[in-house]
Amino acid sequence: MADRSEDSLIEKIAQKIHEHNSSSSDSDDEKPKSSDPSIKSKIYRLFGREKPVHQVLGGGKPADLFLWREKKASAAVLVVATAIWVLFELMEYHLLTLVCHCVILSLAFLFVWSNASSFINKSPPHIPQVIVPEDLAVNIALSLRFEINRLLATLREIASGRDLKKFLVVITGLWVVSILGSCCNFLTLFYIVLALLHVVPIFYEKYEDKIDSFGEKAVREFKKQYAVFDAKVLSKIPKGPLKDKKH
Numbered sequence: 562m563a564d565r566s567e568d569s570l571i572e573k574i575a576q577k578i579h580e581h582n583s584s585s586s587d588s589d590d591e592k593p594k595s596s597d598p599s600i601k602s603k604i605y606r607l608f609g610r611e612k613p614v615h616q617v618l619g620g621g622k623p624a625d626l627f628l629w630r631e632k633k634a635s636a637a638v639l640v641v642a643t644a645i646w647v648l649f650e651l652m653e654y655h656l657l658t659l660v661c662h663c664v665i666l667s668l669a670f671l672f673v674w675s676n677a678s679s680f681i682n683k684s685p686p687h688i689p690q691v692i693v694p695e696d697l698a699v700n701i702a703l704s705l706r707f708e709i710n711r712l713l714a715t716l717r718e719i720a721s722g723r724d725l726k727k728f729l730v731v732i733t734g735l736w737v738v739s740i741l742g743s744c745c746n747f748l749t750l751f752y753i754v755l756a757l758l759h760v761v762p763i764f765y766e767k768y769e770d771k772i773d774s775f776g777e778k779a780v781r782e783f784k785k786q787y788a789v790f791d792a793k794v795l796s797k798i799p800k801g802p803l804k805d806k807k808h
Contacts, residue, residue: 614766627762639759646752725795 618624629635648654671686678685719728741750765772 614762614769618762627758628766629759629763635759639756642752642755646748649748650746 615624615628615630618627625631626635626638648659649656671688675685718724719731722728745753
């Protein structure tokens, strides 16, 4: 009887120890899960980004090209753009001349083939009939109209003097673009932008955490300098009375 009581007591103690260990392990597992959202919410993302880089770029085929999801297509676009830039910039070929020469060669080749097909006993070339769909043309025109109206509305808002910060950003951006335009022509600038779009997004996606950390420090320093500039310069600029219109 004494042995049975001792065995039952040992079993109870072992069961309590096992329950205590399992409860402590469960609590340890729950701690990082509960802390994960808070840790993620504290992570700084460049320009306040909340979506992945692929979705920021549109999430479609252009995003796949810029992030090299389709390596062959991305390489083909970059090679064609490089060939066009070399053709027009380094070799100094003119666009109108190139278009005319291509059309001349195409028409001459098809004309000779169509007339020689009866002599060589081969079928004439099939020339497809190309027609621009009306819906496509209307959609392009509507999209272009919407973008132009939005640009004009933005320029009007900036010129009205309501947002000094946006005004300074736009003026600085236009000034930088004017400097770049004086250094190179439009085609070279377009090629540089296209090449950067094929390099910067994939580089940022690969080293995202390091770049965001550096960007956080840079933004913090910029805010400090802007606060000093605002206190010493912008706050001393006289402002006219603002009239609120109530409808």
